[in-house]
Amino acid sequence: DAKTTQPTSMDCAEGRAANLPCNHSTISGNEYVYWYRQIHSQGPQYIIHGLKNNETNEMASLIITEDRKSSTLILPHATLRDTAVYYCIVRVVWYKLSFGAGTTVTVRA
Amino acid sequence: ETGVTQSPTHLIKTRGQQVTLRCSSQSGHNTVSWYQQALGQGPQFIFQYYREEENGRGNFPPRFSGLQFPNYSSELNVNALELDDSALYLCASSPDIPTAEAFFGQGTRLTVV
Numbered sequence: 697d698a699k700t701t702q703p704t705s706m707d708c709a710e711g712r713a714a715n716l717p718c719n720h721s722t723i724s725g726n727e728y729v730y731w732y733r734q735i736h737s738q739g740p741q742y743i744i745h746g747l748k749n750n751e752t753n754e755m756a757s758l759i760i761t762e763d764r765k766s767s768t769l770i771l772p773h774a775t776l777r778d779t780a781v782y783y784c785i786v787r788v789v790w791y792k793l794s795f796g797a798g799t800t801v802t803v804r805a
Numbered sequence: 806e807t808g809v810t811q812s813p814t815h816l817i818k819t820r821g822q823q824v825t826l827r828c829s830s831q832s833g834h835n836t837v838s839w840y841q842q843a844l845g846q847g848p849q850f851i852f853q854y855y856r857e858e859e860n861g862r863g864n865f866p867p868r869f870s871g872l873q874f875p876n877y878s879s880e881l882n883v884n885a886l887e888l889d890d891s892a893l894y895l896c897a898s899s900p901d902i903p904t905a906e907a908f909f910g911q912g913t914r915l916t917v918v
Contacts, residue, residue: 728904730906738911738912739809739895739897739909739910739911739912740848740895740897740909741909742906742907742908745904745906781847783847787904789861790903790904791836791838791853791855791860791861792838792850792853792861792863793838793840793848793850793897793907794850795840795847795848795849796847797846797847798847
């Protein structure tokens with residue numbers, strides 16, 4: 697029951713910004729957008745979340761469009777350790793996260 | 806502050822057997838959720854426990870059950886194992902705040918043969 701659409705994969709050059717898009721056209725007014733990533737063989741790692749304002753933390757920035765139908769996760773300076781599957785999640789009910797297939801991001805030297 | 810820990814890390818079971826997986830939540834977190842991740846797919850929500858009660862459940866049959874203890878640690882039990890139960894089982898803990906992020910453990914890799 698994932699409500700998001702993400703590209704299957706993308707490449708990024710080390711040291712450059714990585715911009716990961718996500719479409720969530722059916723999002724409701726009180727539903728948050730969350731981003732997690734999963735490095736191979738590890739548990740998912742929380743990155744950032746937001747409702748309607750842009751958010752920034754030490755890992756990334758989250759840009760949400762004014763109509764809230766899409767968002768972009770920005771990794772400002774990608775490193776090889778950022779190679780992972782990135783999941784964009786719209787939290788429909790508070791007790792669970794509905795993961796889709798995510799975007800496989802490969803950072804190349 | 807310790808993170809979420811799961812045990813065991815790997816195990817192999819035979820079809821029809823029962824298995825118990827364990828999870829210790831992060832300090833201060835009273836909510837524990839369990840997810841199943843098949844190979845090549847995103848994690849799928851099994852259920853959540855809050856203050857020792859099941860608080861929400863995904864589309865999994867009753868042979869998937871759980872417990873949460875007074876110290877907020879948790880167990881996932883799966884009866885009558887099937888080959889399709891082979892997966893990475895993830896535990897996540899979070900504080901009692903609806904929008905709080907969940908912190909995941911490293912998972913238990915279950916193989917059913």
